């Protein structure tokens with residue numbers, strides 16, 4: 001069995017620790033899984049791939065999409081760029097050798113496509129001119145140097161904000177070990193760089209599970225992108241119309257509870273990673289357009305009680321009528 005993949009970078013609002021609690025309420029047997037606000041892909045990476053299910057990672061941040069495309073398809077070149085190569089430890093080298101031997105360099109496919117465009121037996125000059133920018137654009141997304149610089153910026157900044165500088169030692173072998181499982185897991189994942197609302201609309205279907213983790217309400221200043229309350233309202237309007245199951249994470253805020261009145265709402269408190277004082281808690285919401293209770297019941301058995309020391313999921317709101325029935 002392959003290892004469970006983990007994010008290769010820390011991320012503001014990253015859900016690595018919460019992933020098991022979030023995925024427990026995901027309905028099984030979906031044909032598509034969409035994460036429109038992908039971030040470090042912590043939730044997606046924590047889910048094993050499933051034959052017959054298409055997984056889609058999306059984030060509006062082009063640096064992130066570029067990074068994930070590089071981890072997926074140019075992982076060795078990225079590792080070289082990060083100065084992880086050459087490797088001086090035999091053990092790490094063996095690990096790397098095994099990794100390199102199983103890679104498929106799909107970037108070549110795009111370069112080949114570009115060459116085929118010049119073959120007059122295949123395309124007219126007009127057709128080639130129309131197609132070339134599409135392939136060029138894809139090619140630009142595989143910018144290894146840019147991805148490496150971004151990894152170092154995120155890893156070197158305080159709380160992964162990319163804007164502040166924190167002096168940190170980097171444990172290279174440990175870091176290297178994150179790449180193999182992440183790269184393998186991403187082989188089955190489509191990587192997109194669109195506005196979340198656009199991709200949610202484009203790919204709607206009854207067999208699609210959507211998990212949304214938008215920037216938290218009132219905390220947008222910590223992101224590069226400012227998203228106004230209007231955006232959250234538009235997002236909710238689009239999500240409530242989805243035909244497939246939808247789960248949404250947010251910070252526990254009155255505005256959000258009111259906005260998602262037509263969803264089931266689970267609330268819980270977790271450690272606040274941004275807090276200076278230890279033991280500080282942060283209120284989270286996990287909301288669904290379907291009844292999540294059958295899945296929570298499973299979890300109760302699994303952990304012999306849903307209550308752990310700090311994480312207790314409580315159903316705090318039931319809508320008048322479920323938006324969808326599974």
Ligand SMILES: C[S@@+](CC[C@H](N)C(=O)[O-])C[C@H]1O[C@@H](n2cnc3c(N)ncnc32)[C@H](O)[C@@H]1O
Pocket residue numbers: 011012013014015016036037038039040041042043058059060061194195196197213214215216223225227
């Ligand atoms: C809370 S983070 C997601 C964290 C992620 N679940 C993880 O575990 O790392 C929100 C993400 O949404 C992205 N984002 C912000 N506005 C967006 C938009 N309009 N469309 C798509 N992604 C957006 C940000 O770049 C950020 O990575």
